[in-house]
Amino acid sequence: xxELPEVxxxxxxxxxxxxxxxxxxxxxxxxxxxxxFPAGLADRLAGAVVERLRRRSKYILADLSTGETMLLHLxxxxxxxxxxxxxPHVPGRFHHHHPPVEKHxxxxxxxxxGARIALNDARRFGALDLVATEALDSHPLLAALGPEPLGxxxxxxxxxxxxxxxxxxxxxxxxxxxxVAGLGNIYVCEALHRALIHPRRAGGRIGAARLERLASxxxxxxxxxxxxxxxxxxxxxxxxxxxGYFQHSFRVYDRAxxxxxxxxxxxxIRRIVQGGRSSFYCPACQK
DNA sequence: CGATACACCTGTGTGC
DNA sequence: TGCACACAGGTGTATC
Numbered sequence: 001x002x003e004l005p006e007v008x009x010x011x012x013x014x015x016x017x018x019x020x021x022x023x024x025x026x027x028x029x030x031x032x033x034x035x036x037f038p039a040g041l042a043d044r045l046a047g048a049v050v051e052r053l054r055r056r057s058k059y060i061l062a063d064l065s066t067g068e069t070m071l072l073h074l075x076x077x078x079x080x081x082x083x084x085x086x087x088p089h090v091p092g093r094f095h096h097h098h099p100p101v102e103k104h105x106x107x108x109x110x111x112x113x114g115a116r117i118a119l120n121d122a123r124r125f126g127a128l129d130l131v132a133t134e135a136l137d138s139h140p141l142l143a144a145l146g147p148e149p150l151g152x153x154x155x156x157x158x159x160x161x162x163x164x165x166x167x168x169x170x171x172x173x174x175x176x177x178x179x180v181a182g183l184g185n186i187y188v189c190e191a192l193h194r195a196l197i198h199p200r201r202a203g204g205r206i207g208a209a210r211l212e213r214l215a216s217x218x219x220x221x222x223x224x225x226x227x228x229x230x231x232x233x234x235x236x237x238x239x240x241x242x243x244g245y246f247q248h249s250f251r252v253y254d255r256a257x258x259x260x261x262x263x264x265x266x267x268x269i270r271r272i273v274q275g276g277r278s279s280f281y282c283p284a285c286q287k
Numbered sequence: 288c289g290a291t292a293c294a295c296c297t298g299t300g301t302g303c
Numbered sequence: 304t305g306c307a308c309a310c311a312g313g314t315g316t317a318t319c
Contacts, residue, residue, distance in 0.1 A: 123296045
């Protein structure tokens with residue numbers, strides 16, 4: 001599920017069930033995901049109020065009343081499901097009626113308001129950690145992250161600075177979270193197509209004007225995707241059970257063989273492999 | 288330093 | 304139906 005728009009969609013979906021609410025009990029059903037869970041996880045979560053839910057790059061950050069922040073990453077296959085339908089006449093209250101726990105539900109949060117929130121991750125590339133809120137910025141997973149693409153620090157000028165003399169293909173550089181934080185394979189392909197840049201172009205050989213265009217297209221595609229509730233590949237649902245629909249707006253991702261959607265372009269979308277990952281682009285209009 | 292390959296893991300789709 | 308294989312939204316680590 002998880003590039004920036006999907007993670008932001010999950011964060012928003014969690015808000016009604018989790019923000020301002022107390023975790024009655026955390027059910028930890030395995031030792032860890034990509035890394036072992038922090039020591040005493042269940043005890044450190046039990047009784048904590050989730051004061052607010054934030055997002056940094058592809059991480060969801062839950063600030064707890066205990067002075068710690070829970071850091072959550074969904075990896076490739078992570079998703080979150082909320083159960084306990086909101087009670088119609090009691091805002092913020094959930095029915096205590098839940099479907100059975102599913103395979104790969106690794107951590108289940110039982111909220112005091114009746115909601116049940118399950119972290120499901122088949123491939124277990126995801127992560128969950130706890131860190132003192134005041135030390136959050138120096139957390140190893142966050143410390144080296146580049147600017148938020150939707151924040152003020154991200155611009156064509158920032159790209160120009162970061163890409164100077166870099167010889168790697170622009171595709172790989174945009175996936176580097178130290179340069180800009182939150183893009184993944186889908187939105188890099190989409191942004192490069194919109195900016196008419198070939199994914200193999202060396203980063204250091206793209207002009208300033210084109211980088212401005214690229215920065216702008218990155219922001220636009222992310223904003224459009226967030227507005228659509230993210231992309232749902234296969235039948236993955238967002239936290240609130242709804243399906244994001246941005247996948248219908250892909251111009252190139254997973255569309256090899258289809259005609260290029262750029263107005264006036266007669267090219268056909270191609271798939272190549274870069275760094276072991278698929279890139280989709282139009283050989284006619286992306287230079 | 289920068290560039291690339293590989294590792295981690297399960298599920299799904301395809302072709303035989 | 305079974306089997307082998309390619310591929311999947313990420314990213315830390317090892318290696319040159």
